[in-house]
Amino acid sequence: MTQAPNRRPQGTPYRRPQRDPVRILAFEALRAVGERDAYANLVLPGLLRAAEEEAKRKGREFDRRDAALATELVYGTLRHQGTYDAVIAACVDRPLSEVDPPVLDVLALGAHQLLATRIPTHAAVSASVELARVVLGDGRARFVNAVLRRISAQDLDGWLAQVAPPFDEDPEDHLAVVHSHPRWIVSALWDALGGGRAGIEDLLTADNERPEVTLVARPGRSTAQEIADSLPAGSTEPGRWSPYAVRLAEGGDPAAVVAVHEGRAGVQDEGSQLVAAALAAAPLEGPDARWLDGCAGPGGKAALLAALAAGRGARLVAAEKQPHRARLVSRSLAGNPGPYQVVVADGTRPSWAAGSFDRVLVDVPCTGLGALRRRPEARWRRRAEDVAGFGPLQRGLLTEALRSVRIGGVVGYATCSPHQAETRAVVDDVLADDRSPSAEWIDARPLLPDVPALGDGPDVQLWPHLHGTDAMYLALLRRTS
Numbered sequence: 443m444t445q446a447p448n449r450r451p452q453g454t455p456y457r458r459p460q461r462d463p464v465r466i467l468a469f470e471a472l473r474a475v476g477e478r479d480a481y482a483n484l485v486l487p488g489l490l491r492a493a494e495e496e497a498k499r500k501g502r503e504f505d506r507r508d509a510a511l512a513t514e515l516v517y518g519t520l521r522h523q524g525t526y527d528a529v530i531a532a533c534v535d536r537p538l539s540e541v542d543p544p545v546l547d548v549l550a551l552g553a554h555q556l557l558a559t560r561i562p563t564h565a566a567v568s569a570s571v572e573l574a575r576v577v578l579g580d581g582r583a584r585f586v587n588a589v590l591r592r593i594s595a596q597d598l599d600g601w602l603a604q605v606a607p608p609f610d611e612d613p614e615d616h617l618a619v620v621h622s623h624p625r626w627i628v629s630a631l632w633d634a635l636g637g638g639r640a641g642i643e644d645l646l647t648a649d650n651e652r653p654e655v656t657l658v659a660r661p662g663r664s665t666a667q668e669i670a671d672s673l674p675a676g677s678t679e680p681g682r683w684s685p686y687a688v689r690l691a692e693g694g695d696p697a698a699v700v701a702v703h704e705g706r707a708g709v710q711d712e713g714s715q716l717v718a719a720a721l722a723a724a725p726l727e728g729p730d731a732r733w734l735d736g737c738a739g740p741g742g743k744a745a746l747l748a749a750l751a752a753g754r755g756a757r758l759v760a761a762e763k764q765p766h767r768a769r770l771v772s773r774s775l776a777g778n779p780g781p782y783q784v785v786v787a788d789g790t791r792p793s794w795a796a797g798s799f800d801r802v803l804v805d806v807p808c809t810g811l812g813a814l815r816r817r818p819e820a821r822w823r824r825r826a827e828d829v830a831g832f833g834p835l836q837r838g839l840l841t842e843a844l845r846s847v848r849i850g851g852v853v854g855y856a857t858c859s860p861h862q863a864e865t866r867a868v869v870d871d872v873l874a875d876d877r878s879p880s881a882e883w884i885d886a887r888p889l890l891p892d893v894p895a896l897g898d899g900p901d902v903q904l905w906p907h908l909h910g911t912d913a914m915y916l917a918l919l920r921r922t923s
Contacts, residue, residue: 459575459583464508465551467493468515469577472547475520475819482516482819510693519547519554521650521818524622525598526553528605533592545582548574552590557598567594613639621646626826627811634860634903641907648906653815655690656681656712657699658742660749662779663706672700682910683893684715686746705777710742711813713858713904713911714805718743720889720902721803721854722750724918728850734799735760736789736843739767741774743805743856752780759799761787790838797848804843805856806836806868812858812913815906829863836864840872844879847921852884855917860903865915869901873919884918 467489474480490509497504519526530549531538538546552570555561561569567590574583596604606619614632618625623646632642659666669688670678677694681687688707690696701707733751738744738760748758760775762768765786772784787793789804809828810820836857843853857864872878885900893909896902901917 459580460572461576462569462572463493463497463504464512465515465569465573466576467512468519468551469544469547469573471512471516472519472551473544476543476547479823481817482520483816486513486516506693514559515551515554517652517818518558519550520822522554522558522622523550523818523822524624525602525619526550526557526622528619529553529557529593529601530589532601532605533589542582544578545574545586548578548586549589552586553593556590556594557601563594567591609639617642617646622650623814623821624824627814627821627824630811630826630829630861634862634865635905644907645905649814649821650818651815651906652692653711653906653912654692654910655694655696656710656715657688657690657696657702657707658684658710658715658746659686659688659701659707660745660778661686661753662749663777664701669699669701669707681712681715683890684712684719686715686719687712705774708742708745708774710746711816711912711914713812713909713914714743715746716890716893716904716911717805717854717856717914717916718746718750718803720886720916720918721801721852722747723889724801724852724854724884724886726800726850726852728800728848730754730800731756732799732801733758734794734802734843734846736792736802736804736839736846737806738762738771738784739764741771743803744771745774745778747803748775748778748780748782751782752778755780756800757781757783759794760784761789761792763788790835790842792842792846794846796845797851799847800851801854802843802847802851803854803856804839805858806832806839806864808832808836808857808859808864809861810858812860812904812915815912829861832864833868836868837872837875840868841875841878844872844881844919844921849921849923851921853881853919853921855919857915858912860905860913860915865903866901866917869917869919879921880923881919881921884920886916886918889918 471486471489474485475482494504555566570590571583571587574586602620607615609616614625614628617628635641659669666688677691679689696702696709733756735744735747739762744760751758760771762771768784768786775782809824814821840855847853883900886902887896887899895908904911904914
């Protein structure tokens with residue numbers, strides 16, 4: 443897009459644009475996501491720290507309200523990007539592909555403020571135009587001003603009625619625009635979930651909600667009650683399903699929790715806690731001394747498994763292919779009360795002997811469609827063909843996990859995706875493969891006590907809208923020969 447010349451009425455004094463640290467930070471975060479494929483949850487904390495330090499140097503304060511607004515602008519814009527793109531497209535005279543990405547980022551930030559926050563219309567438009575003047579220049583700021591004024595003519599419901607096709611004509615495209623998910627993801631989630639319109643709408647809505655911050659108390663080093671007692675009354679709630687979980691109130695900072703700082707607790711979604719706990723609780727005959735986490739990075743499940751193993755006198759081997767992720771695993775396991783070992787190893791070409799372990803977990807790499815609440819940008823990066831790309835790796839990891847466990851031992855296959863091609867289809871294919879060790883299903887549902895709506899079994903699928911967790915999948919298998 444060509445930048446328009448800086449024209450202003452003759453004799454009008456030039457006014458320098460006002461720099462808004464919050465909106466500049468939000469813009470920089472969106473640019474990092476768009477230009478460098480960064481993840482907001484990784485880039486945003488550094489930007490917030492830098493903004494706070496810059497404010498201190500200038501004698502100002504960048505307080506919690508500023509950080510909260512910046513966080514809302516970034517995550518809200520990313521979650522609803524598909525909807526905002528449809529609205530913006532209706533307000534410009536060219537395809538969005540011909541609008542510069544930085545301009546689109548400013549427009550999306552403005553659209554989010556206009557359509558999804560309580561910021562007054564005039565403030566949302568003027569703040570966005572000032573941002574455009576700072577980061578884009580006065581010429582393109584006039585374009586931003588014109589587009590945002592068109593957007594401000596209707597509320598979100600009015601725009602959705604205009605830009606989304608009717609549900610009866612094209613249900614998947616309707617849901618894709620209204621709930622800001624790519625159409626192929628809507629189709630995949632609907633297939634996995636089954637049922638009618640209500641369920642899929644509840645799931646897509648849950649994907650666009652801010653997830654709770656959940657802590658895990660590592661057994662033998664802390665308890666959920668201890669963590670709750672260490673924090674102000676009313677700032678925590680117990681986990682819904684996991685005995686190790688503590689939920690922080692909105693705005694709670696896990697870094698301020700002493701047990702987290704000391705490594706006796708960590709940040710971990712309750713679904714991940716349930717997967718590790720279910721593997722540890724699966725019935726087992728014979729020795730129970732050697733456990734393996736075959737895809738351990740970055741270390742959350744490994745830390746919980748190591749603590750549970752230590753309580754029984756067992757030893758965990760945490761294997762991770764990537765050295766930098768193996769270092770993260772070592773950091774997570776530091777201070778564990780029992781013996782453990784972290785190794786850099788490829789789970790598809792294991793260095794250990796067959797039948798070495800009594801329990802094995804493989805939380806395999808996947809599309810991550812179960813964690814779209816936490817990484818909303820992932821929905822715009824993934825493609826349908828990525829699912830097939832992960833398939834050989836997932837099958838290879840499960841096959842080697844079955845070889846790594848002794849006869850009678852237990853394997854847990856887990857993935858943070860509800861896509862059927864990454865869950866039940868992988869397990870069925872491996873069980874049907876004559877080259878893979880023979881195994882039988884274990885019904886995982888009784889090992890998640892009191893958790894409702896787990897399906898027909900024997901595997902389990904967790905859901906954001908039903909369980910308040912990431913959409914974790916778990917299959918438990920016992921090697922038979």
